[in-house]
Amino acid sequence: MEFLSEIVNPTFLAMIAAAIFAVATVYTIAVPALSKDRTASRMRVMATERDKMRSLRVAELAGAKGSKLRTAPKGYMSQIVDQLNLRQAFETEAVKDKLKMAGLRGQAPVVAFVFFRLASPIISFFAALFYLFVVNDFGYPPLVRIGATVVAGFIGMYLPNLFIHNMITKRQQAINNAFPDALDLLLICVQAGMSTEAAFGKVAKEVTASSIELGEEFHLTTAELSYLGDRKIAFDNLAKRTGIPSVKATATALIQAERYGTPVGSALRVMAKENREMRMAAAEKKAAQLPPKLTVPMIVFFLPVLFIVILGPAYIQYSRLDK
Secondary structure (H helix, E strand, C coil), rough: HHHHHHHHHHHHHHHHHHHHHHHHHHHHHHHHCCCCCCHHHHHHHHHHHHHHHHHHHHHHHHHCCCCCCCCCCHHHHHHHHHHHCHHHHHCHHEEEEHHHHHCCCCHHHHHHHHHHHHHHHHHHHHHHHHHHHHHHHCCCCHHHHHHHHHHHHHHHHHHHHHHHHHHHHHHHHHHHHHHHHHHHHHHHHHHCCCCCHHHHHHHHHHHHHCCCHHHHHHHHHHHHHHHCCCCHHHHHHHHHCCCCHHHHHHHHHHHHHHHHCHHHHHHHHHHHHHHHHHHHHHHHHHHHHHHHHHHHHHHHHHHHHHHHCCCHHHHHHHHHHHH
């Protein structure tokens, strides 16, 4: 009973409470002061991981079949371009953007493009001159042949731009065909809990087998997300390199999600739905264009054969009756 009375004594309870409060105060003040600042170490670890991710993506991109890597410019092309100072005349930001959209990166494509902007008219002119004056003149007078060679040289000025335009069109078509499926995969990866960098890297591996062009762009985006400080720049670069409205819209949605803190999965879900609807609309448009396109082949090829099959036996029987 004496022990119980000592426990319930108000003085004893006050001492126990004071001791607990003192220990809690010391713990609250001393533990944060004694704990080490791990921010710097975490930043170093993150930088190391990003460097590893970047090198890994670049290595995968270098090993991708059919990928166009940065190469050194040809010696003679570089010398001619530098001696004639052609970069100031032909090398602009628009030209660089077009080359990137065509999948040509680095200084070698720029030097080659500038070189052929100068060489293509000369080559076309002398090729037409040799053909019309040596191989076959087609019976034309010399003045007409000289005019034809001048026209050939004038056409040669636009051949490099036409070549780049065709490359851009084929590349955009390949990316357009594979982008909706890649966007669905990206949505699945993000909803599974992956970060944006990891999701782009995973989708880049999967989509390279079906579309090398889109795999290259996703690999580059993964590397830029790993080492660039601002994600907006990486998404903007993806939109500029492709030049496709659906990719630009997706990049804008990702930028807004990063800026305003909205869920990335929600933005990707909306964009994936829109891209599927756009692909279905494009398929329906092609299907609607099919009947007008088949009209001329049917008139030229099918109807004559049909008339022969139908009227041929009647004509044969009529010819036999006359005999």
